[in-house]
Amino acid sequence: MLDILRSIKRKVLTEGFAETVYLFLKEIEKEDRVFKHPDNEFLVNLNFDLELGFGTTFWEGNIAKSLSYGKTSRKNLIPFLRYFSEEKIPANIQIAGALLDPEASNLSIFNDEQRKAMFEHRDLFKLTDDDIELLKIPSIETGLHGFSHRHFTNISDTDAEYEIKSGVTKFQKHFQRNPEFMAFPKNCVAHTDIIQKYGIKSWRADSQHPNGELEVPLGHWFSPGVLGREDLKHALKTIKEKKKGFLLQLWGHFTEMDARTFRELVGVIKESGWKLTTIKDFKKY
Ligand SMILES: [Zn+2]
Numbered sequence: 001m002l003d004i005l006r007s008i009k010r011k012v013l014t015e016g017f018a019e020t021v022y023l024f025l026k027e028i029e030k031e032d033r034v035f036k037h038p039d040n041e042f043l044v045n046l047n048f049d050l051e052l053g054f055g056t057t058f059w060e061g062n063i064a065k066s067l068s069y070g071k072t073s074r075k076n077l078i079p080f081l082r083y084f085s086e087e088k089i090p091a092n093i094q095i096a097g098a099l100l101d102p103e104a105s106n107l108s109i110f111n112d113e114q115r116k117a118m119f120e121h122r123d124l125f126k127l128t129d130d131d132i133e134l135l136k137i138p139s140i141e142t143g144l145h146g147f148s149h150r151h152f153t154n155i156s157d158t159d160a161e162y163e164i165k166s167g168v169t170k171f172q173k174h175f176q177r178n179p180e181f182m183a184f185p186k187n188c189v190a191h192t193d194i195i196q197k198y199g200i201k202s203w204r205a206d207s208q209h210p211n212g213e214l215e216v217p218l219g220h221w222f223s224p225g226v227l228g229r230e231d232l233k234h235a236l237k238t239i240k241e242k243k244k245g246f247l248l249q250l251w252g253h254f255t256e257m258d259a260r261t262f263r264e265l266v267g268v269i270k271e272s273g274w275k276l277t278t279i280k281d282f283k284k285y
Pocket residue numbers: 049050051145149184185186
C-alpha cells in the first residue's frame with residue numbers, strides 16, 4: 001500500500017521521475033549560457049573521480065567511513081578498468097595526485113590518527129604500478145582530481161597552487177604527459193586561473209549552465225540509487241525529445257555500483273541511441 005501511494009505521489013509531483021532527475025531535466029530546459037552542446041548528436045561522457053581512501057569524510061573525522069569507501073572503490077576499480085579496456089569504452093577518470101605519491105602520508109595536513117590509518121591501509125591510499133598501467137587504456141582520458149582532495153573553495157591561492165602543481169608533477173611522472181581535464185574535489189570549483197597556468201584545459205562545472213567556455217556542464221550524479229535503469233532510460237528519451245543535441249556528463253566514483261550494474265547501465269545508454277565520448281574527443285583540445 002505504501003509503495004502504491006509512493007508511486008502515485010512520484011507520478012504527480014515529478015512526472016514519474018526520481019526527484020533529482022526531474023529537477024535536472026527542468027534545469028536543462030532553461031537557455032544555455034556559453035556552453036555549446038553539439039547539434040544532432042547525443043553524447044554521454046562517463047566520468048569518474050578516483051581518490052580511493054582520500055574521501056571528504058576522511059578529513060571531517062569519519063575515518064572508518066572513508067576507509068569503507070576506499071575499500072569499495074579498490075574492489076571495483078580493476079573490474080571497471082578491464083571492462084573499459086575489453087569493450088573500448090570511452091570515459092574520463094580523474095586521479096587525486098596523492099595516490100601517485102608514496103610520500104603523501106608525510107604531509108603536514110594530516111593528523112596522527114589519519115597518518116596511522118594511511119599506514120595501516122596503504123593500498124587504499126596509493127595506486128600500484130599495475131593500476132597505473134591499466135589506467136593507460138587508450139579509450140580513457142585520465143585527468144586530475146586535485147592532489148590531497150582538499151576543497152578548492154576553502155583554500156588560499158598558495159595552497160591551490162601547491163595542490164595543482166603537486167598533482168600535475170606526480171601525474172606527469174607516471175603518465176608521461178600533462179593532465180588536461182580536471183574534476184575539482186566535491187565539485188568545489190575555484191582558483192581556475194591557477195589551474196590553467198598548469199595546463200588544465202577543461203573542468204567539470206558546478207552547474208548545468210557554466211559561465212566559462214572551458215567548463216563542462218555538471219550533468220548528473222551516476223548512482224543507481226538516484227538514476228536507476230528506468231530513470232536513465234526515461235531521462236535520455238526526454239532529453240532527445242527536447243534538445244537538438246546534448247552532451248551529458250554522468251559522473252561518480254567507483255563506489256556507487258559494481259562493474260556488472262555499470263555494464264547494464266552502459267547498455268541502456270547505447271540502446272537509447274546515445275554515443276559515448278571523452279571530454280578530449282568532444283572538445284578537441
Ligand atoms: Zn572526490
